[in-house]
Amino acid sequence: MNKTAIALLALLASSASLAATPWQKITQPVPGSAQSIGSFSNGCIVGADTLPIQSEHYQVMRTDQRRYFGHPDLVMFIQRLSSQVSNLGMGTV
Structure with a gap:
């Protein structure tokens, strides 16, 4: 019974941490001129x-978290870098 209670508590704790945050409901970038607001952590x-x-040159990880938006310069940099790495035969970024 002790093991069952521990397993149940672990399951409940993990499901709470997997719940969607309000930020995960955003499906597209906010329009406007590119600008960062706030700090890195907030x-x-x-x-x-x-x-x-x-892409054939890079891999986007954890797409379910929808964190694949970025400053236009950053997006261009990732695309350019991954293409150059691929052209050099160094694999996927």
Whole structure:
């Protein structure tokens, strides 16, 4: 019975941490000119571009968290870098 109670508590604790946050409900960037607001740990971005999820040169991880938006310069940098790495035969970024 002790093991069952511990397993149940672990399951309940993990399901609470997997619940969607309000930020995960955002499905697209907020329109406007690109600008960062706030700090690294407590900020957001307006006018972000979406990094395409499918690419032959890079891999987007944890797409369920919808954290593949970024400053247009960052998105272009990732695409350019991953293409250059691929052209050099170094694999996928």
